[in-house]
Structures are given as C-alpha cells and as structure tokens.
Amino acid sequence: MLDAIIIFSFILAGAGIGFYGVELLPNNTLEQVTSLEGLSLVTAGFGALIGFAVGLTAQTGYRRLERQVREMPVDVLLSRSVGLVLGLLVANLLLAPIFLLPIPIEFAFIKPLAAVLGSVMFAFSGISLADTHGRALLRLINPHSVETMLLAEGTLKPSTTKVLDTSCIIDGRIEDLLGTGFLEGQILVPQFVLQELQQVADASNDQKRVRGRRGLDILNRMQENFPERILIHPADYEDVPTVDAKLVRLAQEINGTLLTNDYNLNKVASLQKVVVLNINDLAQAIRPAYLPGDTIDLKIVKSGKEPTQGVGYLNDGTMVVVEDGNPYIGDELCVIVTGALQTSAGRMIFARPEATVVA
Incomplete structure (x- = not known):
C-alpha cells in the first residue's frame, strides 16, 4: 500500500x-x-x-x-539518530547569524545555500562522530544504565576504537580475527591508509601490486561482512610526512588502540604511550605448546642435516625435525614429540615416528 x-x-x-x-x-x-x-x-x-x-x-x-x-543494531541506530539531531542543532545555531547579515538582494541565494550545505555537513559530521563514539554517547543519554554504573565502579572497561594500519590489512588475519568475535570496538581505517593501500596496488612491482590488491579485496570483504564496525575516517595531517607518524598521532588524538603487525611501528607507538595490539604477538601467544609425548600428524617434506632426519612444518611455520624420518619424505605420518628448542630464529620441535618409539 x-x-x-x-x-x-x-x-x-x-x-x-x-x-x-x-x-x-x-x-x-x-x-x-x-x-x-x-x-x-x-x-x-x-x-x-x-x-x-x-x-x-x-x-x-x-x-x-x-x-x-x-x-541495523538498535544501539547504532539510536546513536546515529542522536548524532544527526545534534549535528543539525549545531548547524542551526552557527548559521543563525548568517541570516541576520544585510546581504544584497542579488546575492539572496547565499542564505538558503549556506543553510543547506551547512546542515548537510554538520549532519554528516554528527553521524560520523556517533559511529566513532556511539557507546559513549549512549552512556551520556542514559547515565543510569548497568553499563554506565559498571564503568563508574571500574568493574567494566570501555572498548576502545582500533586504528588499522596498511600492513595489518594486507596480512589478512584481521578478517578472520573479526569473524571470531574476540576483537571488539570500532575498527577505524584512516583515509591516508586507504591511499597508501591504493599506491601499493598501483605499484610497478608485480609483487607489491598483488599485495596491494589483496589488501583492497580484504578491506572490501570486511566492509561487507561487518558494515557497522568498519569505518573509513577522513582524518589526515598535512604537516606529518609519514603514514606511521600519522597513525600514531590519530591514535593519540582519539585515545584509540593501534592495530598492526609492523615491529618498528609497534616500538615507536609504544614509546609514545600508544596502546598497540600486534597480530604477530597474538599469533605467538596462541601457538599450541607441544610437550614430550604429544602426537602430531605431520607431512615430511625434506631431509634434515643428519642423514636419518626428516623435516616437516606445522601450520604456523614451526619446523619439526623427525629422527629416522628420512625414509618417509613425501608421506604423512604420526610422530611423537621428544623435545623442543627455542632459538632467536623461532621454535624448533624434535620428534620420532610413532612406530619407532620405544616404550
């Protein structure tokens, strides 16, 4: 109807x-x-x-x-509505003096034009701010909610906005991490990061071009799968020369968390008191710890340093040296862990084929 x-x-x-x-x-x-x-x-x-x-x-x-x-989730709808109303209210307050100006009749179109453009600009700004700080806005509207009381007591910590860098997008693991639900809060992709990603995708080097296009594809999928959490932010700093410095400055201004897998950026941001979440540190922390006696299904891919040794790799890249594994090159077999060694280059696991282990 x-x-x-x-x-x-x-x-x-x-x-x-x-x-x-x-x-x-x-x-x-x-x-x-x-x-x-x-x-x-x-x-x-x-x-x-x-x-x-x-x-x-x-x-x-x-x-x-x-x-x-x-x-759309109810909290997002409510926060955007409040942001829209506040933006229009600010626009009307700021534009009121313009209508009091003695503008000549031949330029009378300036007043309605300024009203329309100002209202659109401030309304969009209000919605953008509501997307970034929506939960804080809702807490101001309803100060007696359970969440607000827990925050006041210090029992509950608010989720901070995560600022995403280029290397983290190209890496691709952030997409799977979002899918698990372990990463909370708004995910902010600055405009200058998007520009850097586009430059990598347009590079003359074939390898860089493939990585850049992969990053753009990943970002598009993330926007489709998580439209309410991924936000492209127009922030830019003309006086800051590098993208890494811009990321640190943006994270400082919004009191956000920097999400990266760049070791150098991690160190620089930490020195400037910016909270950093490193995807590589997370992968290292959740890597399974194999103890002597544990069994692993492993494919032997090559010979080791010793004539009898075979070498295989776990899904995370950890090398497994299998004693008496040389005859099984190209085959998948069950091995039993006999020991592990942590080196500066990473972790190494030693094992034997299950059939040759003596009780």
Missing part, C-alpha cells in the same frame, strides 16, 4: 507540474499554440510519465533504506 502511495504521489506531482508549467512558457510561444488546453494535457501526460519513473526510483530507495534500518 505504501509503495502505491509513493508512486501515485510522484505521478500526481509530475502531472500537476506538467499541466500548470505551460503557463511559464514565454508569451510569444503561447501565441503560436492553437489549443492551450491540449498542450497542457500533453505536458501533464509527459509529467506523469516522468513522475512514475521518479516514483519507482524513490520507492526502491525507500525500501532499501528501510531494510538497512531494520538490520
């Missing part, structure tokens, strides 16, 4: 504009028309057709917007 009302309203509006719009034609044109009523009916018909097309477009857009609003 609503769809029919929308389309019929545009048809009626188009027909009315076409019917009465004839009167706006120049007098010399009207004098050449034999039947003004017939011309009005023709223009009304054309206006109705155009109104029907515009009505279909408006109806489709309305249904798409309605579907997005229904799928």
